Amino acid sequence: MPRSALVLFAASLGFFFVTATTFTSLGYVLYTMVAQLGWSKAAAGLSFSLLGLACGLASPLPPLLMKSIGTRLTMFAGCLVLAAGFFIASQIEHLTLFFVATTLMGVGFSLIAPSPAVYLLATWFPRTSARMIGFYFMSGAAGGIAGPLIVGAIVGMTGDWRLHWLVMAVSALALGLICLVCIRDAVKVESVEQVKGAGHEQDAPTERSAWTVRQALTSRSFLILALIMTVVQTAVTSAHSILVAHVANLGEGAAPGAIAMSLLAFAGTGAKGVTGALCERVDPRRILIAGLALQALAMALLWSASLVLVATAAAALFGLGWGMAWLSAHILLLRYFGAGIAGDMTAMATTATTFAVLGPIGAGRIADVTGGYGLAILIFALLLAAATIVAVLFLRAPVRLPAAAEPDIADGALLPAE
Numbered sequence: 001m002p003r004s005a006l007v008l009f010a011a012s013l014g015f016f017f018v019t020a021t022t023f024t025s026l027g028y029v030l031y032t033m034v035a036q037l038g039w040s041k042a043a044a045g046l047s048f049s050l051l052g053l054a055c056g057l058a059s060p061l062p063p064l065l066m067k068s069i070g071t072r073l074t075m076f077a078g079c080l081v082l083a084a085g086f087f088i089a090s091q092i093e094h095l096t097l098f099f100v101a102t103t104l105m106g107v108g109f110s111l112i113a114p115s116p117a118v119y120l121l122a123t124w125f126p127r128t129s130a131r132m133i134g135f136y137f138m139s140g141a142a143g144g145i146a147g148p149l150i151v152g153a154i155v156g157m158t159g160d161w162r163l164h165w166l167v168m169a170v171s172a173l174a175l176g177l178i179c180l181v182c183i184r185d186a187v188k189v190e191s192v193e194q195v196k197g198a199g200h201e202q203d204a205p206t207e208r209s210a211w212t213v214r215q216a217l218t219s220r221s222f223l224i225l226a227l228i229m230t231v232v233q234t235a236v237t238s239a240h241s242i243l244v245a246h247v248a249n250l251g252e253g254a255a256p257g258a259i260a261m262s263l264l265a266f267a268g269t270g271a272k273g274v275t276g277a278l279c280e281r282v283d284p285r286r287i288l289i290a291g292l293a294l295q296a297l298a299m300a301l302l303w304s305a306s307l308v309l310v311a312t313a314a315a316a317l318f319g320l321g322w323g324m325a326w327l328s329a330h331i332l333l334l335r336y337f338g339a340g341i342a343g344d345m346t347a348m349a350t351t352a353t354t355f356a357v358l359g360p361i362g363a364g365r366i367a368d369v370t371g372g373y374g375l376a377i378l379i380f381a382l383l384l385a386a387a388t389i390v391a392v393l394f395l396r397a398p399v400r401l402p403a404a405a406e407p408d409i410a411d412g413a414l415l416p417a418e
Helices: 003-021 023-037 041-057 061-069 071-091 095-112 115-124 129-158 161-182 192-196 213-217 220-252 255-278 284-304 308-337 339-370 374-394
Strands: none
Touching (some): 003 023, 003 071, 003 115, 003 129, 023 041, 023 095, 023 129, 023 161, 023 220, 023 255, 041 095, 041 339, 061 071, 061 095, 061 192, 071 115, 095 115, 115 192, 129 161, 129 255, 213 339, 220 255, 220 284, 284 308, 284 374, 308 339
């Protein structure tokens, strides 16, 4: 097998694994852990938020390590950190130690995906990097589909969440060995900027955007998009945290919640795949508005649902809206500000979404006080509805600056930062 194919396989497997074992399945495991260990729902939400916060704060670490030790050892180190987090989670008795575990999981996630792999694929496949990176992100999204089902199988058959974490720890070590065997740099990493710019190079890299990063950051269009993306990410992060427990409260246990979580991921994956092509024919702003409206409607249905079937359908609808809104927002960043600063604008918008880690904490606190997640879900529905109204009334393309023309690139060249 060609070396490039091995790199693609290992990188995609890594993204699949970290997605399946962290964000998309942690809510399922937490449901069982909270019941056995007597934790508050706010504390459980904090553990989920620490995972996201550690993942975000550790994002500058991969480029630095890749420069000093190479991509192969960086991803291997990520697997070791991830395995350590899983092993600690399997041994815990106290909440504080679980906070340490989820923090390690977040750091391990960042070292494995996505920036190391995007750099690898951009350099191994210079002519088809967009296609390969697209396949890579689809693999990660597939992990979101499989993760809750895998957890459901292990915990459902054994009733032992500790065994689940041990299996994940061993699997992370196996992934590390695969990375050692398969991962190689096509081009040596000489600078941090080299990694940050991977996947954003265009056919005419010498052309400049009409916008500088500073000008774009202070534009109303960017501020509105960053706000919308933060609302979307808050709702998505919180949904991953509370969906299983909320569906279980309807009276049929946690298993339907795992199915609902997988349907959410499946719908989001399909929507992202279709939205990229659809944005070539339809204004991405309209798709963004439609996605936000679908998410708000889905949250309202989830809040009012008394039947598991309705709640599951709402989760799938939410995933559809999430995929539409998330990808179209990234495409709007590209269209509004040009390809030359697309990477910087995506990074800044993603940084703003770090505030989404507050969602699971707030939802958990509300559940502790009220006895359920209904009020929290209603608040998320209202936030998404407000974001939809803001997009309709205020989101417009910024006035172009009188500078050099922006590069002419395909609309779908920018991929979602997930």
